[in-house]
Amino acid sequence: MTGNVIDVRNLSVDAIAKRGERTPIVQDISFSVAPGKVVALIGESGSGKTTISLACLGYARPGCAFRGGEILLDGSDVLQLDLVGRQQIRGVDISYVAQSAAASFNSALSINRQVTEIPQIRNLMSRDGATRKAAALYGELDLPSPETIGQRYPHQVSGGQLQRLMAAMAMMCSPKLLILDEPTTALDVTTQIEVLQAFKNLVRENQTSAIYVSHDLAVVAQIADEILVLKDGRMVEYGPTETIITVPRQGYTRQLIAAAHVMPTEVTQRASRGAGAPLLSVNGVLAGYGRQRDVPALRDVSLDVRAAETVGVIGESGSGKSTLGRVVSGLMTPWKGEILLRGQPLAASLKQRTRDELREIQIVFQMADVALNPRHVVAKILGRPLAFYFGADRHAIESRVGELLELVGLDPAFARRFPRELSGGQKQRVNLARALAADPQLIICDEITSALDTVVAEAILDLLVSLQDRLNVAYIFISHDISTIARIADRVAVMRDGEVVEAGPTAEVLRPPHHDYTDLLVRSVPDLKVGWLEAVMEHRRRTGQQAAGN
Amino acid sequence: MVEHAATALREFRRDLTPTATLCLLILSLILLAAILAPFLAPYREGEILTTGSFVSPGEGLLLGSDYLGRDLFSRLFYGLRLTVAVSFMIAILAFLVGCSLGFLAAVLGGRFDMLISRLVDALIAFPAIMLALIVLTALGPSIPVLVVTIAFIDSTRVFRVARALGVDIVVQDYIEAATVRGERFGWLMWHEILPNALVPLAAEFGIRFTYAILFISALSFLGLGVQPPQADLGVLIRENMQGLLYGTFSPIYPALCIAAITVSINLLVDWYLRRNDASSPEDLQ
Numbered sequence: 001m002t003g004n005v006i007d008v009r010n011l012s013v014d015a016i017a018k019r020g021e022r023t024p025i026v027q028d029i030s031f032s033v034a035p036g037k038v039v040a041l042i043g044e045s046g047s048g049k050t051t052i053s054l055a056c057l058g059y060a061r062p063g064c065a066f067r068g069g070e071i072l073l074d075g076s077d078v079l080q081l082d083l084v085g086r087q088q089i090r091g092v093d094i095s096y097v098a099q100s101a102a103a104s105f106n107s108a109l110s111i112n113r114q115v116t117e118i119p120q121i122r123n124l125m126s127r128d129g130a131t132r133k134a135a136a137l138y139g140e141l142d143l144p145s146p147e148t149i150g151q152r153y154p155h156q157v158s159g160g161q162l163q164r165l166m167a168a169m170a171m172m173c174s175p176k177l178l179i180l181d182e183p184t185t186a187l188d189v190t191t192q193i194e195v196l197q198a199f200k201n202l203v204r205e206n207q208t209s210a211i212y213v214s215h216d217l218a219v220v221a222q223i224a225d226e227i228l229v230l231k232d233g234r235m236v237e238y239g240p241t242e243t244i245i246t247v248p249r250q251g252y253t254r255q256l257i258a259a260a261h262v263m264p265t266e267v268t269q270r271a272s273r274g275a276g277a278p279l280l281s282v283n284g285v286l287a288g289y290g291r292q293r294d295v296p297a298l299r300d301v302s303l304d305v306r307a308a309e310t311v312g313v314i315g316e317s318g319s320g321k322s323t324l325g326r327v328v329s330g331l332m333t334p335w336k337g338e339i340l341l342r343g344q345p346l347a348a349s350l351k352q353r354t355r356d357e358l359r360e361i362q363i364v365f366q367m368a369d370v371a372l373n374p375r376h377v378v379a380k381i382l383g384r385p386l387a388f389y390f391g392a393d394r395h396a397i398e399s400r401v402g403e404l405l406e407l408v409g410l411d412p413a414f415a416r417r418f419p420r421e422l423s424g425g426q427k428q429r430v431n432l433a434r435a436l437a438a439d440p441q442l443i444i445c446d447e448i449t450s451a452l453d454t455v456v457a458e459a460i461l462d463l464l465v466s467l468q469d470r471l472n473v474a475y476i477f478i479s480h481d482i483s484t485i486a487r488i489a490d491r492v493a494v495m496r497d498g499e500v501v502e503a504g505p506t507a508e509v510l511r512p513p514h515h516d517y518t519d520l521l522v523r524s525v526p527d528l529k530v531g532w533l534e535a536v537m538e539h540r541r542r543t544g545q546q547a548a549g550n
Numbered sequence: 551m552v553e554h555a556a557t558a559l560r561e562f563r564r565d566l567t568p569t570a571t572l573c574l575l576i577l578s579l580i581l582l583a584a585i586l587a588p589f590l591a592p593y594r595e596g597e598i599l600t601t602g603s604f605v606s607p608g609e610g611l612l613l614g615s616d617y618l619g620r621d622l623f624s625r626l627f628y629g630l631r632l633t634v635a636v637s638f639m640i641a642i643l644a645f646l647v648g649c650s651l652g653f654l655a656a657v658l659g660g661r662f663d664m665l666i667s668r669l670v671d672a673l674i675a676f677p678a679i680m681l682a683l684i685v686l687t688a689l690g691p692s693i694p695v696l697v698v699t700i701a702f703i704d705s706t707r708v709f710r711v712a713r714a715l716g717v718d719i720v721v722q723d724y725i726e727a728a729t730v731r732g733e734r735f736g737w738l739m740w741h742e743i744l745p746n747a748l749v750p751l752a753a754e755f756g757i758r759f760t761y762a763i764l765f766i767s768a769l770s771f772l773g774l775g776v777q778p779p780q781a782d783l784g785v786l787i788r789e790n791m792q793g794l795l796y797g798t799f800s801p802i803y804p805a806l807c808i809a810a811i812t813v814s815i816n817l818l819v820d821w822y823l824r825r826n827d828a829s830s831p832e833d834l835q
Contacts, residue, residue, distance in 0.1 A: 329730050350730065358732040371723040384741075385731060434727070451635035 004032040004072075005176050005209040006094075008057060011069035013233075025064065026051050026233040031226075033209045033289060035175065040212045040220040040241075043230035044453035045424070049213045052230075053179045055079075056211065057094055058086040060541050073460055074176070091118040095170035099182040101162040105154040112150030112370035115169040120327050122174060122263035137168040140205065141198045159317075160191035164198055171202065178203065178210040184219060189524040190314035196222055197537055217260045218526035221245050222533035229253050239383045263483050263525045277343065278304040279474055280328065280361075280442055280539070287327050288498075293335055295321040298353035299498045300337070305442060308472040310464075312489030312506065314482055314521065320498035325444045328476065329363045345447060357534060359389045362435035366447035368427035372419040378405070378430055379415040385437040404433040428524060431462070436467070444476045449484060461488055482521050494518050568588040569753040570821040573814035580630060580811055591624035596779045604796040614798055616790050622800055625781055632806055636697060637762035643701035644758055648708025649751065653739045655709075658714025667713065670706045678703045679768065686774045696775060700765050704758050711754050715747040749826045756819040760812040767808055783808050 011029040014022040033039045041049040051064065060066055071078040073093060078086065090096075098104045105114060116130035125133065131150065131472060138146035140203040141164040144292040154162060155214035164184055170178055177237040180199065184192040198212050200223050203210050214220050220227060220241070227244040229236040229252065237250045282303040288296035297320045307310050315321040326332040339346045341360065347353045365371035372381055382401045384393040392400065402412035408429040419427055428448060435443050445464070449457035466490065467473065479485050485492060486506060494517065502515040509515075514522060523536055566574075583590060592612075593599065599611065600619040606615040612623040655663040673681075685699045719725065720743070728742050744751075763783075769775035770784030778785065785803035793800035 041683045042782075331726065331730055350732065353732070355732055358730070363727070363730055365727065367723060371727055373724040373728075373746070375740055375748075388731060388733070438731075 004034050005074070006211075007032040007070075007072040008052070008056065009070050009072070011052065011055055011071060012067040013048070013055060014065050014067045016063055016065055022065070022067070024067070024233060026055070029069070029228075029230075029233075029235055030230055031228050031235075031238060034209060035209055036203075036207045036501055037225045037337075038203060038210045038212055038223055040224035040227045041213055041230060042212060042217060042220055042227055043236075044215060044455065046232070047216075048233035049230055050181055051233075053096075053181055053211055053213050056098060056179060057090055058178065062181060066129055091170075091175075092122060092124070092173045093175055094177045094179065095173070095175040096179045097163075097166050097170045097181065097183050100153070100186050101183075102159060102186075104166060105162060107154050110151055110153055111157070111165055115150060115165065115172060118169075119172050122173075130172065133172060134168060135170055137202075140202060141165075141168055143168075144195070157506070158191075158194050160187050163187060163195050167199060167202060171206065171208070174208070175529075176209060178208050179213070180210060181213045183212075185214070185216070185538065189482070190316060190520060192219070193524055193526070193533060193536060197533060199223065200533070201298070216526070217245065217256055218262050218528045218532075221528055221530055222526060229256065242530055245530070255455060259458050259529065260528055262528050263522060264486055268297040276306060279307045279342060280305040281340040281343075282324070282328065283338050283340065284322075285327055285334045285339070287323060287334040287337075297498050298327065298334070298443065301495075301498070303493055303500065303503070305474050305476060307467060308474055309490045310475040310488055311479055312485035312492045313476060313478045313495060314480065314485050314492060315495035316480055316521075318497070319495040321480075321495050322446055323498075324495070325363065325446045325476065325478050328442075329361055330358070330446055331363075336383065355389060359385075359438045360441045361444065362438050362440040362442070363444040363446065364428075364431050364435050364448050367451055368424055368431050368448075369419065371431050372427060374419050374435075376418075377415065378417050378419070378422075381419075382415070382437050383485075385434060389438050400437070404437055405430075407436060407467070408433045423456075424452055425459065428452060428460055432460075432463070432467075436471070436473075440473060442474045442476065444478070446478045447480065450479065450481065459486070464488065477501040482510070482525055494521070565825050567821060569638055570754040570816055573666065573821075576814045577818070580635065580807070580814075583627055584631040585633040587627040591621075591627040593621045593624040595625060595628040596620065596782070597624070601709050604716055604790075604798045604800060606794045614800060616786075616800060617792055622786075622790070622803065625786060626803055626807065629781045629783045629786045629804055632776060632780060633763055633766065633784075633808075634811075636693060636766055636776075637759055640701045640704060640762040640766070641697060641755055641759040643697065644704035644708050644762075645751070645755060647701070648705035649744075650739075651711040652703075652709045652712025652714075653716045654735070655713045655737060656720050656743070657735060659720075663713075666709075670709050673703070673706045674710075678765070682765070683772075683774060686769065690775055691769075691774050695775065696766060696769070700762060700769075704762060704765075705739075708754065708758060712747065712751065716743055717748055719743050719746050732786060735820050749823070753819045753823050756815045756822075760815045763808060763811055 009030050011026060012024060013024045013026040016022055029052055031039060043049050049063070054061065055066065056071055056078070058071070058081060066079055073089065078089065081089070112131055112134060115134045116127065119125040119130045120127060134360070135146050143149050143161055143164055149157065154454055157165065167183070182510060183199065184195050187195060196219065201502065202208070212220060212224055224241050226239065227241050229240045229244065229250070231252050236252050237244060237248065244253060246255060282301060283300055284297060285301045286297040301320070301324060303324070313321045313324060323332065326437055327334050328352055333348045341357060346357055350358070379401050382404055383397040385399045386400055403414050405412050405414055410426060410429055414422070414426070419430070422430065431448070449460050452460065461484065464475065468475065477488055479487065489506045491504065492506050493500045494509065494511045494515065495501065496517050501517050502509055509518060510522065523539065524543065526532060568664050598619050599621055600615055602615065602619055603617045605611060605615040606620065611621050613626070614622055616625065624799070651666060655666050681703055682699055686695065689695045725738065725742055728738055766775050767780060767784030767787070770782050771788045776782040776785050781789065783804040787801045790800035
């Protein structure tokens, strides 16, 4: 007996291809979690962090199999248990909080019914007992009206609340080990720190051990006692949090720290670009959803974009920033207001715009993998805008596709590949190349780096800047990530509830003193410092700031 | 493109299971028999060879004669030919109509989708065989009427599948990317939606084809399908039913043909769908 809650020793997991070949995806992982401690697994996508955390439950995803090693839970090996044995420990001794609570809850059942299910089917608690325990946990997690929130259905609570409700579900049987798999990644920054604080209190008060999986070093620094850095399924560095973030030994860890989304200490204004008359003007636009026009998403929004400049639009989910992109591109017809391109009014709806007007405004979507038709090769994806806008012939298309691929830093041989044969970063480059194929004046970038790993996202941002220098294209860069905006934008518009609350040159907006809401946003970006979370929560309590819509 | 095709063929052969191979073999033989019927059949379709009804199999008559003294073996070839051809036409027509309307409903949405979907619901609520009987009685049974009627009924089923696939695909970002480029409906349908719906649609095609076979066989058996002296497999069963009283197996052979085609197609479709979802070799077994 080591006294640890869980000991993972030399764990290896293979992926099994359709033909039966095995490729290792996780190799030789060893770590242990002491009672009441939190160990963070950190790495990019594909680093094996979720595979390892699922292995602790004795579970390998379809297409994966354990090859070796042991996972000792209180001294007995989880991997040696049969299915029934594993079922006995899951949810009782070890429990799991998934990344997207919204996707994990059954929308047809009440929250309480799902939260209290495990203790009930195990006959560990009576229905009333389980409901009382759940209500107590809701209170501990700072959820509003803990007695009654469980009677609601998943769609009746916010994303941040749902994530905490899922943590309550995981804590129902007072597990020895709690596994949190990217629990705050899908949340807004202002919500994220509240959820993080709730998790931290929960773990501390119940003396539960936890494994916290994340790609975000700054978030992990707030909650973990130890950090295990992973790359390509192997251990890079393992040690106490303080040591890892202050004196990293490995180059890869330093790379991760450099790419972490923290607020730059000094916001520098990029050299002045985009002088003269605005390329695009959005004037008093009112737009929204609903048949009776009863759900406004944009209320009287005005915005100017000059040629060859980058306008950053920041806001949390529901702030209307994506709707703004859709209105400008013509995907959505505004109820009121006008959009001018070089002083000429643009038709509100897509169908009434001329082909040339369509060509000049291009859009790049957030999710690179669903923005490319999976059944088209890259040559067709990039060739179609050339044929559509310029009527190019086959020969011209072929050579232009090669040029475009080189422009975004890809080999021209990629033209023959299907999207599934590309990595996330490569897909986003193809997406960008498709927009560039139209030779546009303005590209709307809708959260184009949010789904990418930090190191890959850095490279895409660098590419955007170099393309702007060469092609003089303007960007509307929509993002929830204020640190990214601070890096790339010439001017910034901060949006909240469909209104622009503050706008101006980047340095002016993001340097103190701020508008109240900008201040809240800036302060909510986690810093790579142990103890930052406590300091922020303290500041919030003092000033009485509250996150919106939560 | 050529290399892609070569790889695809290699993977296809690798994934073939014994059952799938057998089904493929049976279907190829049946298709070959249908196409080459005039060359393979020993006698002409309506040629009366003996005066006796239900003569036992023997020299010259491999499966014996039918009630009029025609060679059952030869008639089986022609029956197969007619059944396969008519069913194929029905399935093709049903898909052209069903897919076009289904994708259209998915892309346009709103009132058009509502209208056409409810119309299809109403048609589906009506028993298919009843609908067919009414139309065929009113217009008279001829092969064009038969094909159009059954294709019309089948297209409602295809519509549902195509619309369901369409609405899933239409919300994808790549469709939005094409829309914002300014693409028209035709491009969206043929280049963006269809390639992504091809696998389930191909499977559905197989199933609709078997249903078409069963449906015309049933109608022919009732006397409202293919009219004598032409015969499809359903007519052959009806004509030779009496043979059972005389102790011959004559109606069993066309019945076996129908069973062989439908079961083979079903197994093949199952294999095809499983192959496309399969992530490991065990999933294929």
